[in-house]
Amino acid sequence: MPQASTAKASTAPLGQRKANGSSDHPPSAAASPDALADIQKGMAGIFADLADLLGNPSSLGSIYGLLFATPEPLSMDEIVERLDISTGTASQGLRRLVELDAVVPSKGDGERVTRYSAKLELRPFVSMFLNQQLLPRLGKSSDRLADLERALEGLSPSDQEILRFRIGRAAKWHRRAGMFLPLIQKFLRG
Amino acid sequence: MPQASTAKASTAPLGQRKANGSSDHPPSAAASPDALADIQKGMAGIFADLADLLGNPSSLGSIYGLLFATPEPLSMDEIVERLDISTGTASQGLRRLVELDAVVPSKGDGERVTRYSAKLELRPFVSMFLNQQLLPRLGKSSDRLADLERALEGLSPSDQEILRFRIGRAAKWHRRAGMFLPLIQKFLRG
DNA sequence: GATTCATTTCATTTTGAATTGAAAAATCAC
C-alpha cells in the first residue's frame, strides 16, 4: 500500500483547519498543535487498514475515515488536500462510497462544490464486502463444485468413491458458509 | 485481504480458473482423456480463489486443492509439474501449509522424497485466516482507537463531543466484531 | 568421502491492482 495507513506524525499535508482560529479550547490538557487533524489522520489510517482487510483499495478507507472524523462535510478538494491523494483517486473513491451508501453528498444552496459526509453506521462498509466479495465468490465456487461432481463419472470406481467423498466435503462446507453469511448480516444489523 | 483478484481470463498459469478444459459436456459417459486431472485442476482453481479471497497467495490454494483432489500423496516435484509452478513457490507454499496443519508430510520407508497429502477438514484453511489476518488486525485497530480517544482532550468542546460519539461508535463496532469471531470459529467446528 | 537427488533460500523479475495526472466533460455564475 502506497501511502495512507500507519498513522504517524505525518509529512504535513493535513495542515489547516479553517474557522476556529485558535481561540477556544479550554479543556484540560492541550496536546498537538492540531489535535483534530491528528484524529482525522488516525481514523483515515484505521479505515484504510479495514478496507484493505476487506479487499478494497485502502484509499476508500482513508476517505471514509477522514469523513467519519470530520464534523462538517468536506469538498473533494479538501479531501485531496488532507489525504494527499490524487483527484482521480478521490473522485472514484467518493463515487464508490456514495454507491455503497456509506457517504452522503450534498450541495448547499448556491454552492458550486459538492460536499461529502460519512454516514455513521459502519454496516455499509462491511455489508459491501459481504455482498460484493464473499457472496458472489461463494456462489461461483459452488457452481464449480457441482461441475466437478458431474465430472466424477469419468473416473475409475475406486477414485470415484474417494473423490466423491472429498468433493462432498468441500460442498458441504460451502453450503455451511452460505448459511452463515446472512446470519452475520443480521448480527451486524442488531 | 489484500487483493481482490476477480478471476482473470488470460495469462492463467495457476489453477485453471475455468472448468472447460476442452470437451466438457458429455453428461453421462466418460469425457476427458484424464478426468482425474480435470478434477484436480478444478479443485486447485477453486481453492486458489478461496485463498485469494482470504488474503493469501493463490498458489497456497492451488497446492492445497490439488492435494485435496488427489487420493495418494504427492511429491513436491509432482506438484510443481502438475500445477506448473516454480520449485520456490512449491517449497514455500508447502512449508506454510504444513505449518497451518492443512497438509501432512510423510516419508515412506526407504524413500528419498517427502510426499504430501491434504488434511480433509477445511477448517485449518479458514481458521488460519481468522487467526492470522482478522484477529491481529482487529486488535491493532482497537489499540489505535483507544489512542484516538485519548487524543480527544486537545479538541474544542464542541468537536470533542462530536468526535467522542463517533469514535465510540467505531469502537463499539470493533468490540462487536471481536465477539463474533470466536462464535464463527465455533460454528466452523461444529 | 564422494555422488546424486531433493529441498530451501533469496536476489531478480513479473504482474496487476492502485494511483496518478492531465485532458475532456460537465456544471454553474454571470
Next chain:
DNA sequence: GTGATTTTTCAATTCAAAATGAAATGAATC
C-alpha cells in the same frame, strides 16, 4: 451565450506482493 470552476475519465505509471529460477544447502546412498 462566455468564462471559470469542479468533476470525471482513462492511458500511463508506480509499487508491493507473488513468482521465478538458479545457486546453496541438506540428506541419503554407496
